Amino acid sequence: MASHIAPSVLTRAESHPIAEEPHRPRLLAVIRRVSMSLLIAVVVPAVIFYSVFVLAGVWPAIIAALAWSYGAIAWRAATKRRVSGLLVLAAILLTGRTSLSVVADSTWLYFLQPIISDSVVAALFLLSLASTRPMVARLAGDFYPMDRELASRPRVRRLFWHLTMLWAVLGLAKASMTLWLLQSQSLDTFVLVKSVGTLTINVLAAFATIGLAALVARKEGLLGPTRLVIAGLRV
Template identity: 35%
Template sequence: MSHQPIVVLPRLAALARQAAPKILEGVIAPLAVFYAALAVLGLKGALIAAVTWVYAGVGWRLVRRVPVPGTMILAVIAITVRALLGFWTGSAVIYFLQPELGTICISMVFLASVRLNRPLVQKLTLDYIHLPSAVLKHERVRRFFARITLLWAFVLLVNSSVSIWLLLHQSIGTYLLVRTATVAAISGLAVLFSVIAFRRVLGRLHQDPVPAPSA
């Protein structure tokens, strides 16, 4: 009887080394560019600088025919929403609200990807880990990615909801401090759960027979 190929999830340190450059470029760098430009050029100049950085990164990959990481796609969605709202209002409160609205938009993308049977967590995972096609087609793996994508949609919604409440009811200083700690805690627990669940799924694959190909 044929069995699924055994896939071992790399150590967390190895995953972190693989993920760090892409997260740095697609998430952290645009934020750093934004704040640096904000101090020199003001809000609208900062928005232009951040948008330019993200879109330039995508354009460079398209020209070189290099796959665009899922984290960068999410950054494009978020920065587009933030830039449109920033130019439209020019409000400081709306400025802090923008990333939260972007997070809500991304959570909707996560939900839609499950509905379309293309769970976004699967694409993000494949940016960092190679999985054989036989593994990706396994029902247990497909179900895992769908459920984890739903989990992360919920996590993003919770993070944004808590952040918006803090923004509207607390001082900016309190908002920044409490939001950072809360989002880090919730996201950290979700990452830990996701990794443990993924290891558990991969550990069981060798016990499942490969479905016979259809005639």
């Protein structure tokens, strides 16, 4: 009997092909992913630095922030989770700042370097606008599943260009703010205002980025649950 049933089952299956559309995460899932990346790479190191600075001084705070970044990278690698480009970039910048400060034995140099690094990163973002892949396009895969077809869509390409410009301008603004604070404020005031100000700017910029990206994603039909297409019907 099984030999008679199998062909009919196969015939019905062939007449009703089942195809799975690419997975498109919901907006809340994207927001959670962005928020987690910012939390791990930006917010927690800033909180650790300021807390340790208040309790133990500058050098322990510097080491604690750097230890957190590499600890987060090691933990994600050990648990086979993707290490975000944002976390790697933050760790590289912190490593450079810490190394130069230790070699020069100067905490002032440690606080001067964000001005240089923010300016350099902003310049890299601006220069990347002349390439086929602006900097935001290179980091987008950390927050949304990207492929070549999706990245080449006109709306998506314009979004990457505008977001790259946005973060470049913000980098220059942060560098200018930090330079003014470093020259005009005491160390305690500088650390407090810079920590709060930089964190606020980053969070607001992140939400602006999410808002613009969500607008484009809605127009492109990129947000929503995975659906099965059976004989032309979505279920």
